[in-house]
Amino acid sequence: MKRSAELAALEQRLGHRFDRPELLRRALTHASISGPNRDDNQRLEFLGDRVLGLVMAEALLERDSSASEGQLAPRFNALVRKEACAEVAREIGIGEALKLGRSERLSGGRRKMALLGDAMEAVIAAVYVDAGFEAARDMILRLWNGRIDSVDEDARDPKTALQEWAQARGQEPPAYIQTDRSGPDHQPVFTIEARLASGETASAKAGSKRQAEQAAARELLDRVEGGA
CATH class of the missing domain: 1.10.1520.10 (Ribonuclease III domain)
Known part of the structure; x- marks a missing residue:
């Protein structure tokens, strides 16, 4: 052919x-x-x-x-x-x-x-x-x-890593809240806020809820580990 x-x-x-x-x-x-x-x-x-x-x-x-x-x-x-x-x-x-x-x-x-x-x-x-x-x-x-x-020595996805961080400190699992959705139906942009019971938060945007949750978890994990 x-x-x-x-x-x-x-x-x-x-x-x-x-x-x-x-x-x-x-x-x-x-x-x-x-x-x-x-x-x-x-x-x-x-x-x-x-x-x-x-x-x-x-x-x-x-x-x-x-x-x-x-x-x-x-x-x-x-x-x-x-x-x-x-x-x-x-x-x-x-x-x-x-x-x-x-x-x-x-x-x-x-x-x-x-x-x-x-x-x-x-x-x-x-x-x-x-x-x-x-x-x-x-x-x-x-x-x-x-x-x-x-590839990271520990390539756990950010949501898993953040949950384990919280549990190690006696906290409830992180919550993920959709705070915004923009863009056309065929190309949406989701804004997700990751929130720890202790009050720390971080937000991220992505083309799917899953990707936005992962990005928000990564941002929050970097923040709390950097401040530890």
Whole structure:
């Protein structure tokens, strides 16, 4: 199957030229535009998630032979979560190549974290099916390398870390209150305030409630630990 200039450019950024370019085309096809003659990327996404997980688990074990399971698990979660996949997808311009239905195009689908993360996992699977595990592994390690090197020694998500901080001091778990919602329906911005029982607060904004809660928790944790 002939490849378009757009797909050829993405192949260059991925560092993999497909023997079967239709696999890459399928990996970039969202369900909103699929049909009888066009497969979407959902099955590839399912496979790519597992390939990514195996590569990350292997890489973490190799890079820190003394780490316990309790240390490795949060690092692993930080590297394979949908947000991390979406960040990599943005860096290599997957959003511009996505095949979307009209409704998703109009609602900013090329920038949506979930769509980008899913597409990144599907692209991983496409490389795996096209050329095998080693090719997929090489691409993942190249694209994720900086993240693997810099993943925190304790990569617990900020909400978990803040809750543990509070519990260690006999406090109730932190509360998260939505204080504002702005922007259009297709691109909302949420403002969340994280609040400790002892009175400390911090606020953050993000495109999803979960991301805003995590950012507010991180800000509050930095504040209380810095003042400890």
